[in-house]
Amino acid sequence: MNLPDSIKKLVEKLSELPSIGPRQATRLVFYLISRGQDEIRSLANGIKLLEEVKLCSHCFFIHQNAGNVCSICDDKNRNQKLIAIIEKETDLISIENTRKFNGRYFVLGLIPKTGILEGWQKLRLQNLKSFIQKNLEEQADEIILAFNPTSNGDFNASLLIKELSPITKKITRLGRGLPTGGEIEFADDETLGEALVKRS
């Protein structure tokens, strides 16, 4: 049926967002209309504010500081020579929330399934290399490839190891084993196997 243009276009636009299909997009639009003009305006303005978010010139995480560097990179108490490379900003938040990491981050962005980095990802890596060469006397102490513990993550890590080994003394990945609070009975074979191999 023929819906007003403004609605059709917004449904299309929302459907392009990750994990939102055309059906949910339509529901969202009708929901917003039902909430009234104040809600609509407030959401539109909230989204518009994202225009002011900047990317850190060192790690590419978001920030709204006066300078070009995020609060984590700017924190002199953090170990500059320990760098966790992450794919998603939300992974950074998860790691930060553990309060167990005192290094810095580097947001590489989602690595394509082919394993071939996009142009902008290569530029970011280049940026990381120059940073390490200039500011860390040629080498970082440790780079953690904090990718998902999946075969895809393993593949991506193997590709990056060659590229990064000249600029760091050590390359590590996140530990593998039983998730805390889990039960051996319900662990899959792969996980239990890794837990045996990596026992400590």
Added chain:
Amino acid sequence: MNLPDSIKKLVEKLSELPSIGPRQATRLVFYLISRGQDEIRSLANGIKLLEEVKLCSHCFFIHQNAGNVCSICDDKNRNQKLIAIIEKETDLISIENTRKFNGRYFVLGLIPKTGILEGWQKLRLQNLKSFIQKNLEEQADEIILAFNPTSNGDFNASLLIKELSPITKKITRLGRGLPTGGEIEFADDETLGEALVKRS
């Protein structure tokens, strides 16, 4: 961890939308930032345009016509005396897409689980009654209670039948039976039972 205020507030706001949790909301925000300022502005503007969407004064479906009435209610070729009451706007779209319905609609909104209508829903029903009394000589020919074929939908229909019977000659619901293209083998007992009772 401490994210910029603009991001925290937008995540909260997006989490209030139906079937979007805080995790997806966070992912959406980072996705938008990664798409850049043009995309952000375009989505914000698209949402802002919803402010101009109006509700039809007869059926409460959305429209952007010059007057107060939607294109369906305004269509003189449609049967004014045949009214389908629906809960969700998306249900109207689904019915309209069948091209098998030539009557009008009435958007009641989602009926609360308690079966007790909200104040605004009572006002809408009142509006429907006055419309029928004034424009259809006291009675509609038929009102279809196009609710979901669930026990909840049955319950809601039973509550409305009493209220609507004075203003319509006939009250019906959508047909029950096997979905077209389905297989008897995979039909659940309830559906197959209904298909037997409603055989034709």
